[in-house]
Amino acid sequence: MTDRAALERSLNQLLEPARFKDYGPNGLQVEGREDVRHLVCGVTASLALIDAAIAAKADAILVHHGLFWRGQDGRVTGWMKQRLARLIQHDISLFAYHLPLDAHPLLGNNAQLGARLGWAADGRFGDQDLGFTAAIAPIGLDLLAVQLQEALGRNVLAVPGDGRALRRVAWCSGGAQGYFEAAIAAGADVFVTGEISEPQAHYARETGVAFIAAGHHATERYGVQGVGAHVAQDLGLSWQFIDVDNPA
The missing domain is CATH 3.40.1390.30 (NIF3 (NGG1p interacting factor 3)-like)
Known part of the structure; x- marks a missing residue:
């Protein structure tokens, strides 16, 4: 007590x-x-x-x-x-x-989400450094989407980029679709967040960087x-x- x-x-x-x-x-x-x-x-x-x-x-x-x-x-x-x-x-x-619960380097939403996917964070990006980045073994978008679905227990929405092998992931839980441009600038091959808005599909197609919306609630549990x-x-x-x- x-x-x-x-x-x-x-x-x-x-x-x-x-x-x-x-x-x-x-x-x-x-x-x-x-x-x-x-x-x-x-x-x-x-x-x-x-x-x-x-x-x-x-x-x-x-x-x-x-x-x-x-x-x-x-x-x-x-x-x-x-x-x-x-x-x-x-x-x-x-x-x-x-935001404090998103940002904590070990126990926060982003750190814990990354741990469940086996992503070892090596950098931060975006407003107030809420986004995380990591190098990953090369993987295709479809397989990464399956891994997310299995980890989170729900379907995800994946927008292809230029079809490159994904070697660098950036992620930020919840409604962080507005961080996509910062993730691109941080060198990501794919950005994972909770939600998608209309502009992000165009950014993915035009920049070649893939985008995955995995659920606001699901990424913040x-x-x-x-x-x-x-x-x-x-x-x-x-x-x-x-x-x-x-x-x-």
Whole structure:
């Protein structure tokens, strides 16, 4: 068992949120009970995750996508009221770390995704150095797509480049399709991220660099598990990961 303040200190020391310019507040977003025995980890602070955490008798929840984002109108109505009401009624703390959880060099989303694919990161790129790069054994796009599908348990969307053997991969989890040009500049033969928008298909065809969209949710399931396991062991907590499936 630990207390909420100790958990907050541990997470902040590990993830260093002050280093990042982000889209919303990182750290403790909803204050719950002081004593923490059981930590539930998940990707997004959805109502489904909160209800599952309540059923699991969680004292605190750790997520990548929290409740509060830049540009919201600030009213507590509808879905926001429902989520907050559940947390407050059951006195559960909510911790959320967005870009800090993407960027951690060992436990973050990108580091953990790379580890599952056997990619040994040798460089960083993109805004706030969120993207990772690695040299890989030469492979074709179709086989790399299959490897990703097997690792993530879902179909991926692959846009061919010029058909070259892929020797250098760049990746950034989630909605990082806007990093494609930076990945190309970093010398990638293929860029792997969660989502694709209209321009990326043209960039792939025109530059020869392949593009794979492997799912926003699917590529961001691993950072909260790495961090959750680390802080739970450090603080003597029980913990579990609850995966609320999302096709995006």
